[in-house]
Amino acid sequence: MKYLAMSFLFLVGLAQAKPTFLDSVQRLKWDDLEVVWIEDDKFPRFTASIFFQDGALSDPMAGLTQATFDQFTAGTSKETQRQLAEFFDFYGANLKHTVTHEYSVLSIQALTKDIKPVMGKVCEIFKDAKFPEDELNSYVSRSRSHLKNLVTSHSALADRIFRSLSLEGTIYAKPVEGSLESFGRFTSKLLKDRLAQLNKTKKILYLSGPAGVKEMRDVLRKDCQWSHEARATAGPLKKPEPESVIYLADVPGDANQAQIRIGRYLTYDEIKGKSDQFQFLSTFLGGGFTSKLVQELRVKRGLTYSAGAYVSMQRDYGRAGIITFSKNETAAEAISIIRDVFQEVGAGVVTPQEFEHQQGHLIGGYAFGFEETTAFLGQIMQYDHQGRDLEELVNFPQTIKKMTPATLSQADLEVYPWDRMTILVLGDKSLAKSLSRIRPVKLIRYEDYL
Numbered sequence: 001m002k003y004l005a006m007s008f009l010f011l012v013g014l015a016q017a018k019p020t021f022l023d024s025v026q027r028l029k030w031d032d033l034e035v036v037w038i039e040d041d042k043f044p045r046f047t048a049s050i051f052f053q054d055g056a057l058s059d060p061m062a063g064l065t066q067a068t069f070d071q072f073t074a075g076t077s078k079e080t081q082r083q084l085a086e087f088f089d090f091y092g093a094n095l096k097h098t099v100t101h102e103y104s105v106l107s108i109q110a111l112t113k114d115i116k117p118v119m120g121k122v123c124e125i126f127k128d129a130k131f132p133e134d135e136l137n138s139y140v141s142r143s144r145s146h147l148k149n150l151v152t153s154h155s156a157l158a159d160r161i162f163r164s165l166s167l168e169g170t171i172y173a174k175p176v177e178g179s180l181e182s183f184g185r186f187t188s189k190l191l192k193d194r195l196a197q198l199n200k201t202k203k204i205l206y207l208s209g210p211a212g213v214k215e216m217r218d219v220l221r222k223d224c225q226w227s228h229e230a231r232a233t234a235g236p237l238k239k240p241e242p243e244s245v246i247y248l249a250d251v252p253g254d255a256n257q258a259q260i261r262i263g264r265y266l267t268y269d270e271i272k273g274k275s276d277q278f279q280f281l282s283t284f285l286g287g288g289f290t291s292k293l294v295q296e297l298r299v300k301r302g303l304t305y306s307a308g309a310y311v312s313m314q315r316d317y318g319r320a321g322i323i324t325f326s327k328n329e330t331a332a333e334a335i336s337i338i339r340d341v342f343q344e345v346g347a348g349v350v351t352p353q354e355f356e357h358q359q360g361h362l363i364g365g366y367a368f369g370f371e372e373t374t375a376f377l378g379q380i381m382q383y384d385h386q387g388r389d390l391e392e393l394v395n396f397p398q399t400i401k402k403m404t405p406a407t408l409s410q411a412d413l414e415v416y417p418w419d420r421m422t423i424l425v426l427g428d429k430s431l432a433k434s435l436s437r438i439r440p441v442k443l444i445r446y447e448d449y450l
Contacts, residue, residue, distance in 0.1 A: 063178020
């Protein structure tokens with residue numbers, strides 16, 4: 001990788017590498033297609049991530065965009081799903097995708113010498129995908145079974161329910177993955193129409209590989225024939241007001257553990273310009289074994305094995321949350337401890353040792369997340385999407401180093417005000433009595449969130 005070594009050094013604080021890192025990110029224009037390229041000649045491989053400025057917000061029914069990408073290689077007028085799979089296997093190509101409410105990404109990895117056949121086939125599918133009914137019916141059946149069986153994975157089920165509860169009242173509440181109700185409405189025509197919309201959506205190509213990747217330009221121009229006039233825009237945002245209750249989702253069987261989720265929805269105004277502060281906050285609270293919540297919940301009291309915190313930000317909104325679990329008899333105590341931690345950090349009750357340790361932990365581990373060029377591209381993609389300057393990316397260690405306990409305290413007060421937290425507990429309904437000492441309990445059916 002031509003520039004990665006110096007880029008890596010920059011991220012751990014060597015200022016002289018800064019120009020090299022910035023220069024390594026080349027922004028090109030291939031006709032109407034914007035291209036972001038990092039030259040990487042370590043291996044004769046390329047990664048092409050096609051960023052569509054459209055996602056699940058455009059779905060007329062939950063999960064349609066996800067299904068369109070899931071079934072992208074299900075067949076064309078010339079080839080079956082098996083033939084397409086054999087083609088990509090022959091070239092050692094790997095296709096994967098990500099769908100969020102705000103955007104979608106299709107990534108292709110293969111040898112640079114195979115750019116023409118691999119990308120040519122991808123373009124062919126974009127123009128000629130048929131989404132055969134038999135393959136679609138099989139996909140719907142598998143998707144239904146997966147959701148119905150989610151009850152056997154309490155952690156995954158709690159995540160799904162909590163997302164819906166914490167985003168209730170916003171345009172983001174509809175699940176990206178689809179629902180039991182929406183799966184039954186999918187048709188080949190709907191998926192073809194959705195792909196046609198994506199073909200017209202504004203796109204950005206995030207590219208890594210040796211100089212030979214530029215051969216892709218002619219392939220895309222000749223075979224894909226994309227247009228870029230359409231772009232999804234967010235609708236009106238309504239800030240949800242959480243009920244002052246604890247939602248209790250009863251699950252069948254003898255559940256001896258309770259999944260706990262605590263958090264809330266963040267508006268654009270709440271997250272604007274505060275990404276780094278909030279990332280430090282989430283690391284301080286739940287970013288590893290030495291984090292505050294793990295120390296309080298596990299090390300000091302033995303209430304759980306793990307506890308995580310996150311503050312995730314998109315372009316127009318964000319989400320903050322705590323993820324943990326505990327035995328039924330200690331679930332209420334665990335929630336109370338989390339509340340106390342929020343209040344202590346918000347009041348500035350943090351030792352210098354705790355603060356400096358988490359500063360060092362975040363700064364020291366940050367650079368290792370960029371050892372691969374694809375990780376750089378992923379971060380650049382997110383910064384572009386959020387409208388952030390790349391200077392923030394490369395200056396991150398210095399930014400964290402300059403933070404103070406007062407910065408942490410203010411971030412905690414802004415992100416985790418206790419009276420605005422949505423709280424979900426997934427477990428046995430017998431928990432209602434102990435949980436009611438914290439807040440009134442509202443029983444919900446997990447089936448209503450599938």
